[in-house]
Amino acid sequence: SQQGEEDPQALSIQEGENATMNCSYKTSINNLQWYRQNSGRGLVHLILIRSNEREKHSGRLRVTLDTSKKSSSLLITASRAADTASYFCATATVNRDDKIIFGKGTRLHILP
Amino acid sequence: GAGVSQSPRYKVAKRGQDVALRCDPISGHVSLFWYQQALGQGPEFLTYFQNEAQLDKSGLPSDRFFAERPEGSVSTLKIQRTQQEDSAVYLCASSSGPPTDTQYFGPGTRLTVL
Secondary structure, eight states: OOOOEEEOSEEEEETTSOEEEEEEOSSOEEEEEEEEEOTTSOEEEEEEEETTOOEEEETTEEEEEETTTTEEEEEEOSOOGGGOEEEEEEEEETTOTTOOEEOOOEEEEEEO | OOSOEEEOSEEEEOTTOOEEEEEEOOTTOOEEEEEEEOTTSOOEEEEEEETTEEEEOTTOOSTTEEEEOTTSSOEEEEESSOOGGGOEEEEEEEESSOTTSOOEEOOOEEEEEO
16 A cells, blocks of 8 residues: 655756655654665665654755645755656555555656 | 664575575674565564564464574574465564664565576
């Protein structure tokens, strides 16, 4: 079962532009995480945002969380070719402290 | 090594064969997870270990799947009598804290069952 759902499923933008992808979830969470996966590789953790936080930054990444709408967004500013990857949100739901649940991901392609 | 390693990276098996996939977590990480990732999908949880104890195996798709972590470090995921639907990438991850904290992933093992 998958709790989070990313939108869009796929996104192509020009290098230098900003990329925004969204994650919606169904059940109350303790935290939400974003991961990146390059083709044929494992996942790399990007940012963890807790349910009592609204926004976090890490370099060119900005994550927001709106618990009233049960949604999060990941913004990548000034995109680079190396940002081409799949991006997944993962949620840690309340009362389930033994796992995180991944969405299906957004496939981001940065055009040169 | 500094990261999570998995072996083999690629495995081709004939239907009905048994396979064993190995995961070496980051040294000292208490939590270890196995995921199955189908093409174009997100990772699906299989099982979770805290040290040597398997605390959650609710994601294992059938009794043909078995995981162990006998000494609380290296883990092995075994699939008996492989079927074509078992073809996927199997990811291992480890964490120094609880399961809901940051997880560090290995490169995965791509299993193809013919």
